[in-house]
Amino acid sequence: MTSTSLHHDRHDPAVAPPVIGGIDHVEWWVGNARSFAALLMSSFGFEAVGYAGPETGRRDRVSHVLQQGRIRFVVTGALGPDSPISEHVRAHGDGVKDICFLVDDAEAAYAAAIARGAVTERPPAIDSDQLGAIHQAAIRTYGETVHTFLDRSAYTGQFAPGFGPAVLPTPRGEAVGLTRFDHIVGNVELGHLGEWVDYYREVLGFDQLVHFGDDQISTEYSALMSTVVWNHDKVVLPINEPAEGRRKSQIEEYLDYYHAPGVQHLALHTPDIVHAVRTMRDRGVRFLEVPPEYYVDARERMAGIDLPWAALAELGVMVDRDQDGYLLQIFTETVCDRPTVFFEIIQREGAKGFGAGNFKALFEAIERAQAARGNL
Numbered sequence: 001m002t003s004t005s006l007h008h009d010r011h012d013p014a015v016a017p018p019v020i021g022g023i024d025h026v027e028w029w030v031g032n033a034r035s036f037a038a039l040l041m042s043s044f045g046f047e048a049v050g051y052a053g054p055e056t057g058r059r060d061r062v063s064h065v066l067q068q069g070r071i072r073f074v075v076t077g078a079l080g081p082d083s084p085i086s087e088h089v090r091a092h093g094d095g096v097k098d099i100c101f102l103v104d105d106a107e108a109a110y111a112a113a114i115a116r117g118a119v120t121e122r123p124p125a126i127d128s129d130q131l132g133a134i135h136q137a138a139i140r141t142y143g144e145t146v147h148t149f150l151d152r153s154a155y156t157g158q159f160a161p162g163f164g165p166a167v168l169p170t171p172r173g174e175a176v177g178l179t180r181f182d183h184i185v186g187n188v189e190l191g192h193l194g195e196w197v198d199y200y201r202e203v204l205g206f207d208q209l210v211h212f213g214d215d216q217i218s219t220e221y222s223a224l225m226s227t228v229v230w231n232h233d234k235v236v237l238p239i240n241e242p243a244e245g246r247r248k249s250q251i252e253e254y255l256d257y258y259h260a261p262g263v264q265h266l267a268l269h270t271p272d273i274v275h276a277v278r279t280m281r282d283r284g285v286r287f288l289e290v291p292p293e294y295y296v297d298a299r300e301r302m303a304g305i306d307l308p309w310a311a312l313a314e315l316g317v318m319v320d321r322d323q324d325g326y327l328l329q330i331f332t333e334t335v336c337d338r339p340t341v342f343f344e345i346i347q348r349e350g351a352k353g354f355g356a357g358n359f360k361a362l363f364e365a366i367e368r369a370q371a372a373r374g375n376l
């Protein structure tokens with residue numbers, strides 16, 4: 001199992017942290033970019049908006065840029081066996097390589113992150129064509145995952161130099177209506193949660209939004225701990241570590257199959273989860289099943305809130321509330337061959353939480369899937 005080693009001795013807190021405007025895109029490194037992109041398009045309703053490959057002058061890889069609302073994915077595959085993408089796929093299967101941050105000044109963001117103790121992935125570079133220039137640099141985070149700092153303010157093209165128009169046709173189907181990244185969750189090894197929370201605090205100036213102990217996230221079989229760090233704005237990154245349980249926790253199963261820490265799930269926001277989930281089900285997405293008994297207790301917990309209960313129960317959408325409002329959420333099955341990465345679909349109506357009231361029901365659903373794989 002690989003793990004980025006962290007050296008906090010170079011941490012200089014006198015340097016202001018990088019200013020991050022949001023998530024520009026998430027890049028996947030996969031075994032077959034055309035197929036994975038096609039899945040995200042046909043099942044999740046993404047549209048191809050760009051392409052890079054041999055036809056655009058890139059010899060070693062192909063990338064499809066997909067968009068839905070403000071969610072942008074880059075799906076990248078290798079064109080040969082010696083590529084770092086092939087190595088990554090061999091070790092981890094399909095997965096998220098880069099959570100790319102939009103910044104105003106990539107050189108300054110990178111310099112600040114390095115001064116504050118970041119481990120470098122790529123020093124600053126400028127990619128340019130006739131439509132302008134993209135400035136970017138990257139640091140490492142958990143496992144082989146990276147954060148690129150990307151400044152596109154001097155670029156007028158669709159995505160980036162080296163990319164041309166999309167080559168994958170948009171499949172027919174009703175629009176799903178996913179609008180933005182809500183949060184992106186990483187899994188790290190037992191005993192390493194604290195150091196990664198410190199890394200985000202020290203390097204990026206993030207703060208802890210909330211911590212869930214293993215007493216809050218446990219079932220009869222397994223437990224986990226989770227700390228959510230954020231930039232006080234749009235970037236919300238929960239981090240999980242496994243806790244001691246009676247059997248193998250879902251986080252351990254992830255780590256066993258991904259062979260490293262990495263991104264576990266991406267939560268995508270929609271203003272209408274009933275429509276989004278119904279449409280995705282019609283398009284072939286499979287979600288974790290919620291037992292009918294769940295809704296007896298859920299109706300009590302949500303007393304006073306008018307909700308389309310028949311539709312929620314039919315679709316398996318879960319509900320939770322906090323002092324600020326409520327949220328509706330649902331989780332897909334894993335979307336790669338290995339039981340690693342999955343999506344959450346979430347509709348927030350004021351609530352700022354993560355569905356703590358659903359943790360038990362959710363993890364029991366995950367464990368049913370784990371048991372079916374012989375991993376519980």
Ligand code: FE2
Pocket residue numbers: 183185265267344354
């Ligand atoms: Fe989540």
